Amino acid sequence: MSNNSTCIQPSTISTTALPITYVFLCVVGLFGNSLAQWVFLTKIGKKTSTHVYLANLVTANLLVCTAMPFMGIYFLKGFYWKYQSIQCRLVNFLGTLSMHVSMFVSLLILSWIAISRYATLMKKESMQEATTSCYERMFYGHLLKRFRQPNFARKMCTYIWGVVLVVIIPVILYYSVVEATEEGEKQCYNRQTELGASISQIAGLIGTAFIGFSFLVVVTSYYSFVSHLRRVRTCTSITERDLTYRSVKRHLLIIQILLVVCFLPYSIFKPIFYVLHQRGDCQQLNYLIEAKNILTCLASARSSTDPIIFLLLDKTFKKTLYNLFTKS
Template structure:
């Protein structure tokens, strides 16, 4: 690979727009997620399994927000840094590690929330129905039931972090210390750094397939619940439970929309990206890299907007946060 093919010249959008977006998302995300974590840990005494998953999601959000200054610096100055410089290696390694770890922890956690919301009602209804099959009673009453238990959710979240870290850290080390070094890259912002090669390129494709799997889990949870809701409407009266069913349906729909808006464009584009980058066209490659980076930024933006989504996913969080703002505003109103 010659030097001309490996050096990519970033556009004005990459040099100025992306750094500004990342800094804005960082400030917004740190404020919202720190406040959310404080509410979950300090103000909610009785924590459900959903709270455990949301605490885990906020932790992943804080990690990605801490990576945003590195990403901003990389896009702003990376094209002028020599790869062997310390700042390039630190920004490249930490930015890549934090972004990917938080992304996959968030995806798995969102999938667990969808499963737990789906299981909450299914285990209550199917285990009580006389017509429920043995398979339904075992699957919904025993297996999925665990996703609704706070202790299990806490252990599962710890396992998620351990599994993701054990998987991502070696890949990131190999990518930063071996692949880029073997390619003799001169500039920090380059084709190999942006596209990957060999092992890391394959790992990224596996990661994209995993995003699709998480989306499939959420979609199947939503589809199964809607199908079940239609089924029981024909057989029984659910007027008393209708509001609860609609709430769970909304939760599943919110999670599905998050994945569709933030992660689906990235997962659809990346196979196209790798197919087109095989062509030795530096101008086209530059455009493809910039599209990829903006789609990654879109995925990262979910971490900054999650505190707003929490208002839709958890009534206790919404009620606690509203009470806090009322107490804050009440002295000013009385004065």
């Protein structure tokens, strides 16, 4: 057994709690997201851009849920499998690929939903107010208008999937073919698998920066809306539009909370993890690896809870689902 294999020792959290959690999230996520996808594809006639984004978000969620059993098996059996075994390579490749592709697709789509919801409201206001500048009319009336169009939403989602796959698949293949054979590890659960080599770590940092950018997009949309709302309230009465304002504000706030709770801890910890693991303290390294795995599980848990969020984000989805259950 190599020194690295001796140093990395999974605890009960990794070998028991994480597999159970992944299996539970998989069952809940597959049921909820399959039901949501069925509603979006078959029960909603006139689809808006939000429905297109949500349907693609559900597809990404289902991809995460299919990866969860691989992640659970890895934590349950990884320390006993041989590093060069087919099980180890298959579980690592499929689990890592599915998890990262769906994570970045979800982030992009959440950002696009935030922009779309913001654009929906700003369209009504910017074109009606006399105080609106030419720049605002052009920005809200032409640029943001495209985010509300279903055809544009379909094209954008296709581009998102294509770009994410083109970027991530080569990195995963490089890790599986090149980096995974650089050190003589014996166990599947080892330092090399958990940390990755230089290319994987650079890709991880770029991904972390991307998470920060997505969070910035949502926060900017939310606070731009709040700022606009305050300005409008000083100029005119918006009593009749209060429901619309509260709805859009709630949508942006929900997306913001999702990113804060699920993705922000993971993105903050990842750079810290890459810095601290170089000190060589085995006990500290085990703690760092387990913290990383727990935060990764938290990030993937969002995929299983999304169907509940859809009830808050989309009134058509909520009404359709309610009608189905009341009829049954």
